[in-house]
Amino acid sequence: MNIAFIGFGKVAFYLSKLIDGENINIITSAENRSDNTVELINKSDVEVYDTFKEAVEISDITVSLNSPSSALKVAHKYKDYCSGIYLDLNNISPETSIKISQLYDNFVDGAIIGKIDSLNPILYLAGEKAGDLLFLNDFLKVNIISNNIGDASKLKLLRSTYTKSLSALLIECTNLARKYCLDEEFFDILSLTEGDDFKEKSLSRINNTLNASKRKKDELEEIISYFDDDLIMVKAAHEKLSRL
Amino acid sequence: MNIAFIGFGKVAFYLSKLIDGENINIITSAENRSDNTVELINKSDVEVYDTFKEAVEISDITVSLNSPSSALKVAHKYKDYCSGIYLDLNNISPETSIKISQLYDNFVDGAIIGKIDSLNPILYLAGEKAGDLLFLNDFLKVNIISNNIGDASKLKLLRSTYTKSLSALLIECTNLARKYCLDEEFFDILSLTEGDDFKEKSLSRINNTLNASKRKKDELEEIISYFDDDLIMVKAAHEKLSRL
Numbered sequence: 001m002n003i004a005f006i007g008f009g010k011v012a013f014y015l016s017k018l019i020d021g022e023n024i025n026i027i028t029s030a031e032n033r034s035d036n037t038v039e040l041i042n043k044s045d046v047e048v049y050d051t052f053k054e055a056v057e058i059s060d061i062t063v064s065l066n067s068p069s070s071a072l073k074v075a076h077k078y079k080d081y082c083s084g085i086y087l088d089l090n091n092i093s094p095e096t097s098i099k100i101s102q103l104y105d106n107f108v109d110g111a112i113i114g115k116i117d118s119l120n121p122i123l124y125l126a127g128e129k130a131g132d133l134l135f136l137n138d139f140l141k142v143n144i145i146s147n148n149i150g151d152a153s154k155l156k157l158l159r160s161t162y163t164k165s166l167s168a169l170l171i172e173c174t175n176l177a178r179k180y181c182l183d184e185e186f187f188d189i190l191s192l193t194e195g196d197d198f199k200e201k202s203l204s205r206i207n208n209t210l211n212a213s214k215r216k217k218d219e220l221e222e223i224i225s226y227f228d229d230d231l232i233m234v235k236a237a238h239e240k241l242s243r244l
Numbered sequence: 245m246n247i248a249f250i251g252f253g254k255v256a257f258y259l260s261k262l263i264d265g266e267n268i269n270i271i272t273s274a275e276n277r278s279d280n281t282v283e284l285i286n287k288s289d290v291e292v293y294d295t296f297k298e299a300v301e302i303s304d305i306t307v308s309l310n311s312p313s314s315a316l317k318v319a320h321k322y323k324d325y326c327s328g329i330y331l332d333l334n335n336i337s338p339e340t341s342i343k344i345s346q347l348y349d350n351f352v353d354g355a356i357i358g359k360i361d362s363l364n365p366i367l368y369l370a371g372e373k374a375g376d377l378l379f380l381n382d383f384l385k386v387n388i389i390s391n392n393i394g395d396a397s398k399l400k401l402l403r404s405t406y407t408k409s410l411s412a413l414l415i416e417c418t419n420l421a422r423k424y425c426l427d428e429e430f431f432d433i434l435s436l437t438e439g440d441d442f443k444e445k446s447l448s449r450i451n452n453t454l455n456a457s458k459r460k461k462d463e464l465e466e467i468i469s470y471f472d473d474d475l476i477m478v479k480a481a482h483e484k485l486s487r488l
Binding site: 113114122124143145151154155158159161162163165166168169170172173176177179180182185186188189190192193195227229231232233234235236237239240243 | 357358366368387389395398399402403405406407409410412413414416417420421423424426429430432433434436437439471473475476477478479480481483484487
């Protein structure tokens with residue numbers, strides 16, 4: 001079986017390591033790709049074609065591994081060459097999932113959760129053809145959510161409403177505790193109920209958020225506009241990140 | 245050594261079970277107390293005096309175990325009878341701690357954290373005389389925060405800023421996930437990073453908050469007014485609980 005990877009960044013690199021079956025051939029192309037990408041391709045065992053078109057054409061499954069902003073363009077570009085399943089793993093919005101699904105007969109909406117670089121992620125899938133990808137369970141954990149295109153993206157957004165707002169809350173509370181010179185005690189007291197790793201985890205969340213506050217603020221903006229619900233806490237998190 | 249408990253509710257009942265040393269005599273009174281309190285006294289091994297005044301007078305340590313709203317009145321009432329340490333465990337505000345400290349020579353500001361009924365709480369203490377209570381370490385975990393009266397109360401408020409806002413966030417996120425029929429998946433996906441007990445803990449937090457939303461909203465109001473800081477997330481949590 002051939003699996004074409006359109007794009008070969010970090011996620012693709014680790015996925016190609018995970019999906020390592022005897023009868024599985026992962027192929028990609030270095031066409032118009034950056035030096036970093038070419039380096040990742042060289043470090044892996046995948047087969048390299050001159051163009052993505054060729055790779056897609058001879059594949060049973062095509063996986064789009066690009067960026068949220070280029071996902072729709074990529075989907076348009078290869079729709080006439082893909083006869084098998086087209087799986088999008090670009091962190092796209094539920095709306096974009098639906099748009100892409102209209103271009104392909106066998107579209108699957110996917111999301112990778114967990115740390116890919118520790119080679120222990122979970123692949124969440126949605127769509128009527130998701131069941132055809134269950135064989136991937138031999139290589140990584142695969143969960144099928146539903147037949148509804150967009151549900152994998154939606155689930156990822158729902159997860160973000162929680163994790164990003166939690167980070168904003170942690171920033172607020174630890175700053176307040178620090179102001180009163182009680183931050184060490186704040187972590188100690190909470191580790192009683194939140195677990196021994198509360199401090200370590202919280203500081204890592206805070207740092208990750210502070211280091212990418214603009215991007216996380218933009219992601220919260222997308223979430224707020226997508227769900228169109230009365231999200232008091234999520235809106236406050238957006239406000240908190242805007243003021244950092 | 246005699247320890248007087250002014251008040252004998254659930255916390256006092258479990259504390260009297262924990263502090264069970266050979267040379268320690270816990271005493272209290274049923275003076276003007278409710279039937280429930282009298283029942284708890286009868287179920288315990290404490291010594292019962294006719295009045296709290298007598299109990300306080302012969303004690304080395306007096307522990308006030310009433311309610312935040314009655315703490316100051318109780319402190320006034322017994323200030324002329326207490327010659328030893330006066331420990332307040334009423335969940336009072338930092339301001340009330342300071343007021344009470346002005347009535348007693350040997351005041352200690354305390355907070356009990358963790359589940360008292362599982363007999364595994366931690367006693368946080370602040371004040372110059374807190375060190376005199378370190379012998380309680382034989383019976384339960386005792387942590388001294390600082391010499392500053394009010395720090396135990398402050399720490400409890402800081403803890404609440406986090407836990408109460410987190411509950412509000414969980415209510416918002418799970419309601420949103422439920423709206424899209426993805427609540428099971430929401431818990432599953434988050435348990436990957438938040439721990440296997442994420443769902444159970446979250447539902448318990450949500451239920452506790454929904455069952456006492458008015459009280460928790462009032463507590464958040466106190467926190468917001470006490471800290472007088474730009475608490476965007478905590479204010480949003482207050483708003484969230486107000487709308488439940």
